[in-house]
Amino acid sequence: xxxxxxxxxxxxxxxxxxxxxxxxxxxxxxxxxDAGECLGIVGESGSGKSQTFLAAMGLLSRNGTxxxxxxxxxxxxxxxxxxxxxxxxGSRISMIFQDPLxxxxxHMRIGDQMAEVLGAHKKLHGAEALEVCRRWLxxxxxxxxxxxxxxxxxxxxxxxxxxVMIAMAMxxxxxxxxxxxxxxxxxxxxQAEILDIMDTLRQEHGTAIALITHDMGVVARMCDxxxxxxxxxxxxxxxxxxxxxxxxxxxxxxxxxxxxxxxIGSANKDRGTPDVIYDKSSDFLRIDDIRVDFKINRGxxxxxxxxxxxDGVSFNLMQGETLGIVGESGSGKSTLARAVxxxxxxxxxxxxxxxxxxxxxxxxxxxxKRRDLQIVFQDPLASLNPSNTVGASIMEPLKVxxxxxxxxxxxxxxxxxxxxxxxxxxxxxxxxxxxxxxQNQRVGIARATITKPKLIICDEAVSSLDxxxxxxxxxxxxDLQRDFQLSFIFISHDxxxxxxxxxxxxxxxxxxIVELTDTARLFGNPQHPYTKQLISAVPLPDPxxxxxxxxxxxxxxxxxxxxxxxxMRFLPSRLGLVESGYVPKLxxxxxxxxxxxxxxxxxxxx
Amino acid sequence: xxxxxxxxxxxxxxxxxxxxxxxxxxxxxxxGGPFDGERPLPQTVKDNLAAHYNLDKPLVSQYxxxxxxxxxxxxxxxFITEDFTVSEQIAIGLPYTLKLGGLAFVFSIIVGVSAGIYxxxxxxxxxxxxxxxxxxxxxxxxxxxxxxxxxxxxxxKLEWFPVGGWGDGSVRFLILxxxxxxxxxxxxxxxxxxxxxIEALNTNFIRTARSKGLSDRAIVWRHALRPALTPIVSYxxxxxxxxxxxxxxxxxxxxxxGIGRYFISAALxxxxxxxxxxxxxxxxxxxxxNLLVDIFYSWLDPRVRTQ
Numbered sequence: 001x002x003x004x005x006x007x008x009x010x011x012x013x014x015x016x017x018x019x020x021x022x023x024x025x026x027x028x029x030x031x032x033x034d035a036g037e038c039l040g041i042v043g044e045s046g047s048g049k050s051q052t053f054l055a056a057m058g059l060l061s062r063n064g065t066x067x068x069x070x071x072x073x074x075x076x077x078x079x080x081x082x083x084x085x086x087x088x089x090g091s092r093i094s095m096i097f098q099d100p101l102x103x104x105x106x107h108m109r110i111g112d113q114m115a116e117v118l119g120a121h122k123k124l125h126g127a128e129a130l131e132v133c134r135r136w137l138x139x140x141x142x143x144x145x146x147x148x149x150x151x152x153x154x155x156x157x158x159x160x161x162x163x164v165m166i167a168m169a170m171x172x173x174x175x176x177x178x179x180x181x182x183x184x185x186x187x188x189x190x191q192a193e194i195l196d197i198m199d200t201l202r203q204e205h206g207t208a209i210a211l212i213t214h215d216m217g218v219v220a221r222m223c224d225x226x227x228x229x230x231x232x233x234x235x236x237x238x239x240x241x242x243x244x245x246x247x248x249x250x251x252x253x254x255x256x257x258x259x260x261x262x263x264i265g266s267a268n269k270d271r272g273t274p275d276v277i278y279d280k281s282s283d284f285l286r287i288d289d290i291r292v293d294f295k296i297n298r299g300x301x302x303x304x305x306x307x308x309x310x311d312g313v314s315f316n317l318m319q320g321e322t323l324g325i326v327g328e329s330g331s332g333k334s335t336l337a338r339a340v341x342x343x344x345x346x347x348x349x350x351x352x353x354x355x356x357x358x359x360x361x362x363x364x365x366x367x368x369k370r371r372d373l374q375i376v377f378q379d380p381l382a383s384l385n386p387s388n389t390v391g392a393s394i395m396e397p398l399k400v401x402x403x404x405x406x407x408x409x410x411x412x413x414x415x416x417x418x419x420x421x422x423x424x425x426x427x428x429x430x431x432x433x434x435x436x437x438x439q440n441q442r443v444g445i446a447r448a449t450i451t452k453p454k455l456i457i458c459d460e461a462v463s464s465l466d467x468x469x470x471x472x473x474x475x476x477x478x479d480l481q482r483d484f485q486l487s488f489i490f491i492s493h494d495x496x497x498x499x500x501x502x503x504x505x506x507x508x509x510x511x512x513i514v515e516l517t518d519t520a521r522l523f524g525n526p527q528h529p530y531t532k533q534l535i536s537a538v539p540l541p542d543p544x545x546x547x548x549x550x551x552x553x554x555x556x557x558x559x560x561x562x563x564x565x566x567x568m569r570f571l572p573s574r575l576g577l578v579e580s581g582y583v584p585k586l587x588x589x590x591x592x593x594x595x596x597x598x599x600x601x602x603x604x605x606x
Numbered sequence: 607x608x609x610x611x612x613x614x615x616x617x618x619x620x621x622x623x624x625x626x627x628x629x630x631x632x633x634x635x636x637x638g639g640p641f642d643g644e645r646p647l648p649q650t651v652k653d654n655l656a657a658h659y660n661l662d663k664p665l666v667s668q669y670x671x672x673x674x675x676x677x678x679x680x681x682x683x684x685f686i687t688e689d690f691t692v693s694e695q696i697a698i699g700l701p702y703t704l705k706l707g708g709l710a711f712v713f714s715i716i717v718g719v720s721a722g723i724y725x726x727x728x729x730x731x732x733x734x735x736x737x738x739x740x741x742x743x744x745x746x747x748x749x750x751x752x753x754x755x756x757x758x759x760x761x762x763k764l765e766w767f768p769v770g771g772w773g774d775g776s777v778r779f780l781i782l783x784x785x786x787x788x789x790x791x792x793x794x795x796x797x798x799x800x801x802x803x804i805e806a807l808n809t810n811f812i813r814t815a816r817s818k819g820l821s822d823r824a825i826v827w828r829h830a831l832r833p834a835l836t837p838i839v840s841y842x843x844x845x846x847x848x849x850x851x852x853x854x855x856x857x858x859x860x861x862x863x864g865i866g867r868y869f870i871s872a873a874l875x876x877x878x879x880x881x882x883x884x885x886x887x888x889x890x891x892x893x894x895x896n897l898l899v900d901i902f903y904s905w906l907d908p909r910v911r912t913q
Contacts, residue, residue: 057817082822090819102810107832107908116828117818152908168818 003034006175006208007056007093012068014051014060014232025051027232028068033176036206038199040223040240042213042255044466045437048232049212053178057095058085072176091121094169098181100161104153110137111149114168121172136167140197158329159190166197173205180212187328187493192537192551195222214467216259217496217539220244220546228252240543258471259541260500264523283352284487285317285340285455290349292332292339292511296562307562309335310346311511311583319454320481322488324502324519326495326534332511333491337457340489341373342366371401374448378460380440384432391428394418394446401451413450421446421476438469442476449480457489462497474501495538499523507531510567513586517593527595529554529570529604553606570598611897618893622886626676629885630669630878638876659683659879672882681883684872692883699865702772706862707849710784714791714845719838721792722799723826726834729804737796744793753786753859770861783860787853791845798837806834832906839906843899847892 014026025048033039043049055066056077070077072093077085089095097103105113114133118124124132130149137145140163153161162182169177179198183191199222202209211222219226220240227237228251236249247253292310309332317323327333338344340351342358351358353369374397377383384393391414398410405413415425421442432440441461448456458477462470478501480486492498498505498519505522507515507530515528526532529552536552556569568575571584574597584597598604641647641655656662660671675682681692690698721741725734760782761769773779806812807830815829854866865884872880904910 059813059816086819086821088819089817095814095817097810097814099810103814105811105815105829107906108828116820116824120818120820120824154909165814 003036005032006035006072007033007210008069008071009052009056010069010071012052012055012066012070014048014055014064014066016061017063017065025064025232026055026066029229029232029234031227031234031237033208033210035175035208036202037225038202038209038211038223040211040213040219040226041229042216042219042226043229044214044255044468046231047229049229050180053095053180053210053212057089057093057178058082059095086120090117090174091172092174093176093178094172094174095178095180096162096165096169096182099185100158100165101153101185103165104161106153108152109149110151110153110156110164114149114164114171117168117171132171133167136171137164139170139201140164140167141193142167158186159193162186162190162194163197166194166201170201170205170207174207176208176210177201178210178212181214182211183218184213184215188495188537189328189533191218191539193553195539196551198222215539216256216467216541217546220541220543221539228255244541244543254468256541258467260471260474260496261541262496262499262523262535262538264535264540283316283355284319284321285354286352287313287315287340288350288352289314290336290339290346290351292335292344293347305562309511310339311567312349313508313511313513314349314586315506315513315516317455317487317489319487320485321504322481322490322502324498324505325489325491325508326493326498326505327508328493328534330510331508333493333508334459335511336508337375337459337489337491341370341375341457343375371397371451372454373457374451374453374455375457375459376441376444376448376461378463380437380444380464381432384440384443386432389429389431390423390435390443391418393432393443394450397447397451414446417446417450420480421449422472436469437465438473441465441469441473445473445476445480449484449486452484453486455487455489457491459491460493461490463492463494470497477501495534507534509569512567512583512596513594514570514584514596514598515594516586517590521590521593527589527593529598529601532601552601554604555606570596570604572603573599611901614897614900615893618890621893622889623673625889626673626882626886627669629882630672631665633876633878633881634665636876676886681886682879684877684880684883692879695868695880696865696883696887699863699868702775702862703857703864703866704850705775706780706783706787706857706864707846709780710787710791711846711849713784714788714795714849715838715842717788718792718795719799719835721796722801723803723831723834725796725800726803726807727822727826729800738800741793741796744789745797749786749789749853750855750859752789753782753856756782756786757859770859772862783856783862786860787849787856791849794841794845795838798841799834802837803830803834806830809833836903836906839899839902842902843892843895846895847888850891850895 009029009031012026012029013024016023016025027048029052031039031041031052041049041052051060051064054060055064056070056072058077058080060066066078068078072088075084077088080088104110111130111133114136115125115129118129118132133149134145137148142148142160142163148156148160148164153164156164166182177198182198183194186194195218198209201207209222211219213219223240225237225239226243227234228243228249229235230251236243236247236252243252244256247256289312290310291308291312294307294309296305296307313336315323325333325336335344339346342351346359349359353373358366358369384390388396391411394414394417395410398405398413402410414428418425418428423439423442423446427435427439432443435443444461461477462473465473474497477488481488488501490498490501502519504516504518506513507522507528509530515522515526515531522531523535526535533552533554536549540546540549554570556566564578564581565575567583568578574582574584586594586596589595641652647655653662660668663671672682681696683691684695721737725737728734757769760766767782768779769782771779812825812830815825820828854870856862857864857866868880869884871877872884
């Protein structure tokens with residue numbers, strides 16, 4: 001059976017006229033899409049994967065020009081006038097974007113934004129148009145669709161906003177849906193739902209999908225064919241099986257190797273126990289029942305609201321160990337990290353560091369301990385001072401903690417550590433904006449390790465990096481751990497990264513621990529329904545497994561920490577105890593395997 | 607919204623009180639008084655006047671009397687212009703100033719915003735540059751220079767409009783003073799608007815709107831205009847208070863009997879009552895305008911409402 005050809009791109013070039021001269025973002029690309037198929041375009045940042053389809057939508061920025069041919073329904077899109085283009089886009093080709101918060105107009109109601117598409121293309125207005133919008137909101141599984149039509153984008157959650165985007169893109173039942181990193185900004189469980197919706201729409205309406213992503217797991221799950229893109233060119237294309245199981249190009253192989261492959265349901269995990277012998281007589285780091293509260297001011301006359309971001313968390317850390325902390329946005333991961341380092345003072349509970357307390361101590365005493373406690377942040381560029389050279393940023397901790405050194409000695413140490421983290425010492429006098437993301441993160445790591453600390457907290461330290469760079473940084477962190485006997489608290493929303501680097505993993509949900517055990521047991525034998533749901537939602541870079549896998553869907557959504565009932569989501573049988581401030585208790589179900597109380601998973605499934 | 611407005615106005619009261627207090631005492635620190643003219647008055651006359659206006663009492667009790675009167679809504683007598691209270695004097699000049707300033711305000715917004723949008727949509731075209739230089743001229747040439755030049759060209763040479771005066775208050779008399787008064791505001795508003803419109807057109811949601819196949823007109827009016835207006839609104843508060851309290855320069859060049867001139871002459875003559883009265887009037891006006899600006903903000907951006 002031959003399918004209807006929807007889109008044919010031949011010899012497409014896209015270039016941008018920038019201050020640094022002409023930049024060729026796309027250099028002679030060919031691809032095609034048939035009705036009802038899903039084409040994956042994978043590549044790292046700057047590969048030009050988005051620009052191909054932005055050109056097809058006539059959405060290049062003002063300084064961009066495209067040449068070649070984009071054939072859609074017998075016409076070359078690049079030759080169309082603006083009016084002709086406007087008749088096509090939104091109606092026969094539509095697009096959804098990465099960040100659903102900024103991609104929707106903030107001052108317009110959801111219903112108005114959606115209805116104007118129908119007004120522009122189908123001359124449908126008013127109540128009639130809103131009714132069509134409501135039906136589509138129902139179809140993308142938005143609860144209370146009628147009410148949502150009157151809401152503004154900021155009143156919806158991230159996953160809900162992306163569903164609105166999809167519903168809006170589907171209003172005219174287009175032939176082609178272009179999805180540019182549609183789930184990158186979302187949590188895994190939400191990602192799984194969004195991907196499901198897109199897949200269903202493709203099957204029911206025969207809409208072809210062009211899925212632009214950097215995530216090999218998402219591609220494995222969704223796509224029929226894949227184009228791998230690098231530096232503006234397709235290096236390889238083929239069916240999903242060809243790309244994943246018989247990759248020809250070296251770059252494709254590198255991309256696949258760089259992705260951590262979680263082995264779900266198997267207890268084999270080579271990280272094992274920490275290399276350093278744990279001296280049980282003295283605690284390395286011990287967190288006891290800490291709580292962090294934030295006051296939310298609601299104006300002059302109303303009393304401030306109390307937000308409990310961390311609610312009674314306890315754990316310990318051994319020397320040389322990596323503890324992974326996973327949780328979705330709003331679970332309190334970063335707050336927990338900052339509370340451990342006393343960057344945010346906990347409201348109650350204690351943090352014990354090498355046998356002595358870290359909280360409620362004198363400022364100077366705390367400062368002297370900070371030398372051993374360092375943190376690496378998510379956005380490497382934003383967390384470095386832009387007016388300091390890279391060398392000066394790395395040297396700064398020495399000026400605070402090792403004042404006795406001469407400047408020449410400090411500079412020597414800077415060169416040594418730069419070399420150790422894989423930075424060319426010649427970069428010493430460069431500024432952060434002149435470096436790549438991966439290089440900047442190495443600067444952040446160099447700065448954090450130059451005082452030879454004992455504990456480093458990595459707060460989403462690799463989340464903004466491309467997969468290949470991410471793999472290098474993870475390897476670097478593991479090498480440093482072995483050489484310096486470092487301990488890590490590794491925070492990430494990405495389960496595959498945490499799986500790769502951690503000895504033990506702590507799963508956080510709305511400021512409470514739901515499960516804590518070693519990595520192999522967490523993935524091999526997860527106990528808590530929430531952990532099971534999280535693991536089942538991670539897309540695996542293996543199409544055979546991925547397409548057969550059953551997903552666990554639980555009732556409810558990750559809701560606000562302000563809602564006390566949200567904490568009882570997995571223990572609805574005790575919902576009555578919410579008033580008395582009851583929080584599910586953590587119990588040691590197996591030795592070293594802690595699980596929070598929950599009802600049987602059968603009662604929680606959708 | 608009403609509750610919010612009331613709350614805002616209530617918090618304005620202590621601010622107003624502090625301003626009155628500071629003004630009251632600072633004025634008294636300045637040498638001279640309302641009755642120290644070039645021709646000295648006889649001492650007995652002076653004493654009588656002082657007693658009449660309570661100036662013989664200790665400073666603190668003068669202050670208390672004044673604050674008490676203000677609380678009752680009485681701004682007191684003018685010390686120089688006999689037979690008129692401060693309130694009456696403001697009431698005489700205000701209609702002229704309000705009409706002139708209000709029209710200049712509306713005119714500035716309409717012309718400034720339109721010019722800004724035009725510049726943003728045709729950015730870096732020849733017409734954009736031409737408009738930008740014209741606007742720059744409006745910004746740097748002071749209005750005491752623009753006013754006579756306009757009078758010369760449009761009044762005397764072309765004889766389109768009267769050179770000055772209020773006449774019957776019709777549009778013919780108002781066009782020249784309004785143009786002169788609004789020129790710098792048009793310049794600032796259009797520059798702000800051009801920048802914020804370009805920024806708004808580069809946002810992700812405009813890209814979404816374009817991907818929906820909307821016309822340029824719908825994109826600008828429905829999607830880009832409101833976010834682009836936000837920086838304009840923060841400029842409108844100060845601009846409105848400046849225009850509505852009258853411009854001494856423009857009012858005197860065009861011979862318009864507004865309140866602008868009272869401000870200066872009252873300060874020079876140590877007319878305590880008049881100065882304090884105008885200060886209070888000015889402050890209340892600014893507070894009301896700022897409140898309106900904030901209310902307008904919440905219309906522009908629904909996110910402000912939920913906070």
